[in-house]
Amino acid sequence: MTDVTAQPEVTAQPVVLRVANISKEYRLGQGLFGRVGGAKKSLKALDGVDLELRRGEVLALVGESGSGKSTLAKILVGAVNQTGGEIQESGLAQGADRKQRSRHVQMVFQDPYSSLNPRINVGSMLAGLLRLHRLVPRGEVRAESIRLLNRVGLQEDVLHAYPSQFSGGQRQRLAIARALAVRPQVLVADEPVSALDVSIQATILELFRSLQDELGLSILFIAHNLAVVQHLSQRVAVMYLGRIVEVADTAEIFSNPRHPYTRALIDSIPRMSADSFTDPFEITGEPPSPVDLPSGCRFHPRCPIATERCRTEDPVLSLVGPGHTSACLLAEELPPYGGVPALKEEE
């Protein structure tokens, strides 16, 4: 299997960002008709999420649409306020204001076409940030902008260009340069490569890896493509319907998943060089609505191994191995996993 020693050692690193029991509820029916109608419902986008991001690691957050991964990202950068729970950031006092927090955690969005202001050229975009946060003396703003551009693989001559003059991959580089301008400790990247063509994806993934290696940046990498996740991250957290259901080191989670949802995700990957599992661990249906959460384990309606107990008891995230947690009552009883199937020798 994967050579774990090849991955940068991060287990011993201090925690730079800790999310404790974060929840986010959206009340429904507060509009005109709701007020008339009465019955109040709420949508639980996040329901008690605990997560730690360590210094210098890439932690992947995976899950299907509606699982709450983007909501968590927005809370981390302060774009949305949580309903409950708290975020602790190392080196940042409690009650720090938005500006201070924004220097700590920066975000890169999925769509590089809508996340850059089309009317501001690259030079002004970076200079504005550098001046606002007084990061460098006025005279050095231009030099610092060029340094940032070089850092993401762009040249000085783009300073006067506008976003529309760039391709998708280059725009994503600009978005990363903008995030790096304030020298954050944490980068939250929400599906940063899923809008890009395959041949461009690789260059942006390489850039993230070099930021991690050279700047010691901690990256929360939100993605749905597990092949990408496996390639880039050291640890993986799997989300389902507003909860984290499994966390482990990358090699461990892919070779020894201890939650049936993770198993199903892995078995759903369209394989490039191997046939699918002959006996895939398949789940049926789609995630239920976060407005009407199922009783007991929220995965039980789709789970092929669910028992009576799963219908009534809500499992909590608990340790199933070194650094490996899973929220499944049957974590120990999950049928043996064939692992990644052996590659067929080419004929």
Place this chain on the structure above:
Amino acid sequence: MSEEPLLSVRNLSLGVRRKGGPTTVIVDDISFDVAEGQRFGIVGESGSGKSMTLRAIANLLPGGVKVLSGTIKYRGDDLGTMPAKSRRRLAGPEIAMIFQEPMTALNPVMRVGEQIAESPRRHLGLSRAAAMDLAIDMMRKTGIPDPARRARAYPHELSGGLRQRIMIAMALSCSPKLLLCDEPTTALDVTVQHQVLRLLEQLCEDSGTALVFVTHDLGVVNQTCRDLAVMYAGEIVERGQVKNVFSGPRHPYTKGLLDSAPDFDKPDRKLAAIPGFPPNLADRGDGCPFQPRCPFAVEQCATSRPRLEQVLPGREAACFETARIFEGATA
């Protein structure tokens, strides 16, 4: 090929003509056949012309895009010269299409059951009640729970996965012989994608339907198709059986694509991006369109364009240096 293929595309070129300006060729002289029951994938990145090729077959080219030359024949009949009425008669019972975005492809003000029943009523002459029974039966076959109730829903009331199943039910309602799929699972979550691909495979198997499957996802094409064509800058640059192309690419672009995509079964492989950018289609040179980005390029590549030629039985590539690429791939 002794028998008449189901679909035969010959020397097809598509272009965009701007007022007073020159014509930009976006699909350049491509040919391929699809036999009955065959599953044929077309892989390429944005702008490679894969979706336009599919739309040309379905007669759904957007305004401004014109067929410049070439023919598209279905069972020997030229779709381009066929009267519009006969062509419409094919849509449904012979040729059907599934789009990427099920929200925009469904009628938002019509119940989904009626949308599925529309085609069987028109083409198979079924009564309203019989067509609705068929629609509900198709919905059941595509794995929609409680189909009788769901048939009365409007598209906005359904999730993305259910909507895509409705599209599949609609496309397959008249048992077409040829199904055109334009990235049908790109908008779906991975577990739902898995379900939908399995469903397509099983339904096509059962009814002997041929597939033309356009995608950018190499894993998806490996799971759904036996044969594939790789498109770059409006041309087919390589063609063959999926497993042979993936295990030993004969065109540098195919090799680049395979090297740049993370492969779940080879986690330690280093990704290598293709340097440079796709060419500007309005400004085609004389040489190979991939030449500026190609690590294998020789002098000849800048001045003359390689044609798609057989390099092995069942394998074609449009490259002067195909032997060297094959060595490079296996080394």
